[in-house]
Amino acid sequence: MSDLRIEGLTITYGGAKALDNLSIEVKTGEFVALLGANGAGKTTTLRATSGLMRPAAGKIFFDGVEITKVPGHKRTALGIGHVPEGRQIFPDHTVEENLQLGTFVRRKHRAETTQSLEDMYGLFPRLKERHKQAAGTLSGGEAQMLAIARALMSRPKILMLDEPSLGLAPQLVLELFKYLKRLHAEQGLTILLVEQQARLALQLAQRAYILERGAVKIEGKSKDLINDPRVAEAYLGTAS
Amino acid sequence: MSLQIWIDGLFAGSVFAIIALSMTIVYQPTRIMNFAQGEGFILGAALGYQLVGVWKWPLIQSLVVLVIAAALMGFIMERMVMLPVQLSGSKFAWIIATLAAAMIFQSAFNIKYVNVTFSYFDLIEKDISIFGAKLSVQKLLVILMMIIVFIANDQFLKRTLWGRSIRAIAHNPDTSTILGIPTKPVIKLAFITGTIVIALVGFLASPVIIVAPAAGLFFTIQGFTAAIIGGVGSPKGAVVGGLMIGILDSVVRSWLGGTWGLFSTFFVLAVILILKPNGFFGKRVEGR
Amino acid sequence: MLTVMERCFGERYTSTVSDGGNVFKKKVIIAAVAATALFGTAVTATAADNPGLVPKKVWDSKADKIKIGLVAPMTGIFAVLGISQRNSLQVVADQINAAGGIGGAKIELVVRDGGLDPVASANYAKELAGDSSINMVAGPSISSYYQGAATYYEAAKKLNCQPAVAALDFTDYKYAFRSQDYYKDTLTALMTVLQKRSIKKFGMIYESGPTGTDFDAYYTAQATKYGLTYLGWEKITSTATSHNAELQKFIDKGAEAVNISNNAYGAYTAKAAKELKYKGILMGGSGAQNIAFHETGGDDFAGTLMAAPNYQWPIRDKSLWQPGYKAHTEAVVKANGFNTGVKSGATSPNGTAIAADCLYAYAVAANKVRSLDATKVRDAMEKLDIPAKMTPSGVRIHPGPEHNLYQADGINVYEWRKDAKGWYTIEVNGVSRQAAACPEAGWIAKTATGSPLVCAKVSGKLVYRAG
Numbered sequence: 005m006s007d008l009r010i011e012g013l014t015i016t017y018g019g020a021k022a023l024d025n026l027s028i029e030v031k032t033g034e035f036v037a038l039l040g041a042n043g044a045g046k047t048t049t050l051r052a053t054s055g056l057m058r059p060a061a062g063k064i065f066f067d068g069v070e071i072t073k074v075p076g077h078k079r080t081a082l083g084i085g086h087v088p089e090g091r092q093i094f095p096d097h098t099v100e101e102n103l104q105l106g107t108f109v110r111r112k113h114r115a116e117t118t119q120s121l122e123d124m125y126g127l128f129p130r131l132k133e134r135h136k137q138a139a140g141t142l143s144g145g146e147a148q149m150l151a152i153a154r155a156l157m158s159r160p161k162i163l164m165l166d167e168p169s170l171g172l173a174p175q176l177v178l179e180l181f182k183y184l185k186r187l188h189a190e191q192g193l194t195i196l197l198v199e200q201q202a203r204l205a206l207q208l209a210q211r212a213y214i215l216e217r218g219a220v221k222i223e224g225k226s227k228d229l230i231n232d233p234r235v236a237e238a239y240l241g242t243a244s
Numbered sequence: 245m246s247l248q249i250w251i252d253g254l255f256a257g258s259v260f261a262i263i264a265l266s267m268t269i270v271y272q273p274t275r276i277m278n279f280a281q282g283e284g285f286i287l288g289a290a291l292g293y294q295l296v297g298v299w300k301w302p303l304i305q306s307l308v309v310l311v312i313a314a315a316l317m318g319f320i321m322e323r324m325v326m327l328p329v330q331l332s333g334s335k336f337a338w339i340i341a342t343l344a345a346a347m348i349f350q351s352a353f354n355i356k357y358v359n360v361t362f363s364y365f366d367l368i369e370k371d372i373s374i375f376g377a378k379l380s381v382q383k384l385l386v387i388l389m390m391i392i393v394f395i396a397n398d399q400f401l402k403r404t405l406w407g408r409s410i411r412a413i414a415h416n417p418d419t420s421t422i423l424g425i426p427t428k429p430v431i432k433l434a435f436i437t438g439t440i441v442i443a444l445v446g447f448l449a450s451p452v453i454i455v456a457p458a459a460g461l462f463f464t465i466q467g468f469t470a471a472i473i474g475g476v477g478s479p480k481g482a483v484v485g486g487l488m489i490g491i492l493d494s495v496v497r498s499w500l501g502g503t504w505g506l507f508s509t510f511f512v513l514a515v516i517l518i519l520k521p522n523g524f525f526g527k528r529v530e531g532r
Numbered sequence: 533m534l535t536v537m538e539r540c541f542g543e544r545y546t547s548t549v550s551d552g553g554n555v556f557k558k559k560v561i562i563a564a565v566a567a568t569a570l571f572g573t574a575v576t577a578t579a580a581d582n583p584g585l586v587p588k589k590v591w592d593s594k595a596d597k598i599k600i601g602l603v604a605p606m607t608g609i610f611a612v613l614g615i616s617q618r619n620s621l622q623v624v625a626d627q628i629n630a631a632g633g634i635g636g637a638k639i640e641l642v643v644r645d646g647g648l649d650p651v652a653s654a655n656y657a658k659e660l661a662g663d664s665s666i667n668m669v670a671g672p673s674i675s676s677y678y679q680g681a682a683t684y685y686e687a688a689k690k691l692n693c694q695p696a697v698a699a700l701d702f703t704d705y706k707y708a709f710r711s712q713d714y715y716k717d718t719l720t721a722l723m724t725v726l727q728k729r730s731i732k733k734f735g736m737i738y739e740s741g742p743t744g745t746d747f748d749a750y751y752t753a754q755a756t757k758y759g760l761t762y763l764g765w766e767k768i769t770s771t772a773t774s775h776n777a778e779l780q781k782f783i784d785k786g787a788e789a790v791n792i793s794n795n796a797y798g799a800y801t802a803k804a805a806k807e808l809k810y811k812g813i814l815m816g817g818s819g820a821q822n823i824a825f826h827e828t829g830g831d832d833f834a835g836t837l838m839a840a841p842n843y844q845w846p847i848r849d850k851s852l853w854q855p856g857y858k859a860h861t862e863a864v865v866k867a868n869g870f871n872t873g874v875k876s877g878a879t880s881p882n883g884t885a886i887a888a889d890c891l892y893a894y895a896v897a898a899n900k901v902r903s904l905d906a907t908k909v910r911d912a913m914e915k916l917d918i919p920a921k922m923t924p925s926g927v928r929i930h931p932g933p934e935h936n937l938y939q940a941d942g943i944n945v946y947e948w949r950k951d952a953k954g955w956y957t958i959e960v961n962g963v964s965r966q967a968a969a970c971p972e973a974g975w976i977a978k979t980a981t982g983s984p985l986v987c988a989k990v991s992g993k994l995v996y997r998a999g
Contacts, residue, residue, distance in 0.1 A: 051418075054421070054422045055421065056418050056421060056422065075426075075428075076421040076422065077420075077421050077424050077425055077426040077427065078424075078426075080422060080423060080424030081424055085422075086422040088418070088419055088422060092416050092418075092419040094411070094412050094415050094416070094419075095415070096411065096415065097408060097411065097412065101408055104405060104408065105405070105408060105409060105412050105420075105423055105425070106423055107405075108405065108409060108423055108424045108425050109423075109424035111405050154423065155422075155423075158423065158424055246780060248776060248780060248808075249776070249777050249780065252774050252776045252777065255774075256773045256774060259773070293874065297874035297875065298874050351607075354607040354611065360871075361796070361799065361824040361827060361828075378807065378808075380807070452803075453773040453774070454773075454796070454799050454800060454803070454824065454828060456610075456796065457611075458607060458611075458647075462770075493772065494774070494776075494777055495777075497772065497777045497778065498777035498778075498780065498781065501766060501767055503740055503767045503769055505769060505772060506769045
């Protein structure tokens with residue numbers, strides 16, 4: 005069981021409410037999308053779940069345990085993986101060093117982490133080719149692969165991705181989402197995906213929440229939402 | 245020019261290099277040049293004076309107390325610097341925070357040791373001769389300490405996951421946190437380690453150089469200058485910069501006269517900042 | 533009589549001498565000695581108008597308080613100076629207050645910490661100069677800092693007295709007095725000793741600034757008169773962590789003596805002399821009292837010459853101490869203790885008697901003219917002539933138009949020595965008061981009359997004979 009449950013989360017940021025009594029749930033093995041306009045509170049939700057922001061009210065449960073007060077770095081060990089907005093790879097570290105940093109919470113299990121490294125090179129062969137290179141020299145797509153692979157190195161039970169498609173060419177976005185689908189389908193990884201490209205996200209995810217001003221406005225199964233006129237009008241449009 | 249002058253410069257340079265290294269240790273995960281760092285030097289000198297000099301404690305006991313006291317000072321300093329930095333969010337908060345910490349510690353030393361010069365006896369009153377030039381064992385200890393601190397720091401950063409984590413925190417503390425790296429404890433540890441290192445050199449060097457309670461900022465500036473010449477954040481740069489200003493000062497003073505020593509240090513600093521704005525081994529300097 | 537004397541000198545005489553049963557008798561003797569000292573001075577003395585510290589009955593200043601300013605480094609590397617000055621001023625102030633104050637007004641110190649910051653020091657001097665409630669200011673110390681402050685004092689006609697300004701000519705300053713040896717007298721005394729010892733070449737290691745400049749110019753102009761070759765000035769800065777480079781240069785040039793800094797930096801030269809096993813003589817002014825020099829110089833500091841106004845602290849036979857100096861120093865030690873070097877064991881009192889002279893001279897002069905008016909007190913101070921045995925410093929105060937409290941005859945040259953019992957000094961070129969302290973055959977002491985005495989061995993005993 006690796007359910008993520010957020011109950012009544014409120015986060016204030018510079019006086020304004022970034023999240024306002026937000027409640028969402030991601031069940032084990034689910035692929036859930038978090039959609040909404042800019043500033044709706046998607047990134048804040050992920051950052052709060054990772055322990056980077058302190059809530060003013062509300063509770064976060066993971067694996068049935070309340071983690072609201074657990075420091076951020078300890079949540080990684082519990083199984084929460086997070087691919088932050090803008091990738092945030094370490095440009096001065098080599099590709100391999102970036103991946104090794106992902107194993108920080110499992111650093112005492114040397115054999116396991118070596119295996120993970122091989123697994124990632126298997127999954128993303130481009131990274132193997134460039135493993136000695138400084139990560140700052142990677143292209144946008146490669147860097148995104150690295151960011152995801154780095155998060156996977158900690159063997160998370162849930163992977164949260166914050167707009168992985170940002171700044172990628174359409175071709176690369178499709179390739180990326182293919183990887184995500186494989187991770188979910190083949191490895192049974194629970195995924196919480198924050199995306200601007202709502203249509204694509206709804207095609208991948210089983211369920212979705214649509215946020216507005218820090219609260220859930222609409223929730224439901226993806227296939228229902230795609231056909232929901234409120235969603236189509238406001239979030240799908242023709243652009244994305 | 246006699247070899248003695250070069251050896252004196254090597255010693256002074258080693259002192260500055262260790263100070264610069266200790267500042268680098270704090271800089272690595274924080275991107276903060278800690279202007280209060282030199283106060284750790286004074287702590288080492290003061291405890292050496294008090295424990296070994298006045299109370300005649302045995303060396304081992306004194307060292308244990310020194311390390312504990314320095315760790316405590318590092319812990320307090322971390323709170324004094326990082327709390328305002330984290331709370332204010334200003335890009336320049338660290339300057340005021342570290343200067344304020346320096347002033348507070350300096351005042352504390354002044355209260356206790358207002359008219360004392362921390363010069364106690366050499367731990368080992370012995371000289372060795374190198375082609376006719378003299379080097380006291382005390383000075384040799386400082387030079388050896390510089391080499392050990394440099395190698396240990398360099399290998400730690402390059403070879404260990406913890407070392408790489410420190411570099412990662414420097415780049416992005418939030419991302420480090422979500423990878424499971426305990427950023428705040430690592431920053432605390434950096435302050436503690438840095439303070440222990442500089443306190444040890446203060447302890448070792450104060451019998452040889454004259455250390456007054458208020459001289460902390462002077463040592464900070466020497467370390468800071470060394471770090472800038474060598475490249476901020478680079479252990480190699482700290483050593484090269486420290487040795488350079490130490491030897492340069494000694495040689496130029498002997499060659500052209502006293503006032504030229506200081507001039508030459510800052511002249512070289514100016515030239516290097518023009519030719520190599522990031523110092524010899526520095527990557528581009530990013531403020532936070 | 534006794535009552536008056538006790539009020540004049542308070543406990544400082546009685547407390548240090550009394551030992552149980554004979555207290556009263558000793559008090560009487562001390563009072564008698566003090567009375568002789570008081571009335572046997574060059575200043576015409578009557579019961580109502582004497583140069584000692586007069587109780588308020590004698591005259592009424594109608595003032596509330598007498599405020600004495602002090603601008604000095606109270607913190608930082610040279611805090612020892614400011615703290616010593618404050619301690620000594622406080623001891624004299626307490627004694628005068630206990631005796632009724634100056635014209636009934638109690639003395640209060642107003643202390644400003646100028647650190648080693650010339651701008652802050654000048655600003656504090658400006659503040660105190662502009663404060664009409666301040667009667668006199670001591671400091672800022674260090675010649676270069678004083679240079680900046682003097683104009684404020686002159687403009688405000690503020691009486692000021694400088695216990696740590698060796699350089700600069702005070703004839704230009706109408707309201708300033710120097711309670712330190714004037715550098716020309718100091719350097720002359722040192723060169724006189726060098727000449728007697730047949731030394732030919734010497735140099736100077738001193739920080740840049742007006743003091744170094746004045747010293748350098750005087751040595752350059754005067755050295756040949758003493759058969760000496762002056763090898764020049766090696767300038768040092770506050771950032772140097774060793775003076776080996778400077779001293780090595782003088783060693784290479786064959787310097788038999790080196791003048792070291794009076795300030796904290798002199799300790800580096802002492803250290804260099806130890807490290808380079810320098811065979812020549814170190815010499816300095818009153819700065820060489822600083823036990824930091826003994827700490828860094830170690831046993832090799834022995835032989836260092838120190839030219840200073842009366843500094844009898846390291847003279848072991850206290851019976852040789854000037855009575856006023858003894859009383860003051862003992863009061864300072866009682867109130868503030870003394871410093872001890874952890875390495876060398878050398879000690880120094882936590883006060884500096886020459887600073888005490890500033891306030892002492894002020895009080896005597898103010899009582900004499902029965903006024904607190906700056907110009908009147910200044911005129912009276914110029915005319916003072918207080919014998920050495922009475923002053924806190926143990927040096928005769930007779931400023932004259934040059935405004936130097938001490939004249940050339942007030943400068944002694946001491947040599948630092950060390951034996952099993954620790955550090956001590958002997959007088960190499962002292963005044964007659966120390967004639968009994970004949971250290972070894974060949975030493976020359978000058979006398980108050982000017983004719984030198986030579987120490988010689990006569991039937992196994994060391995005695996001075998007319999030279």
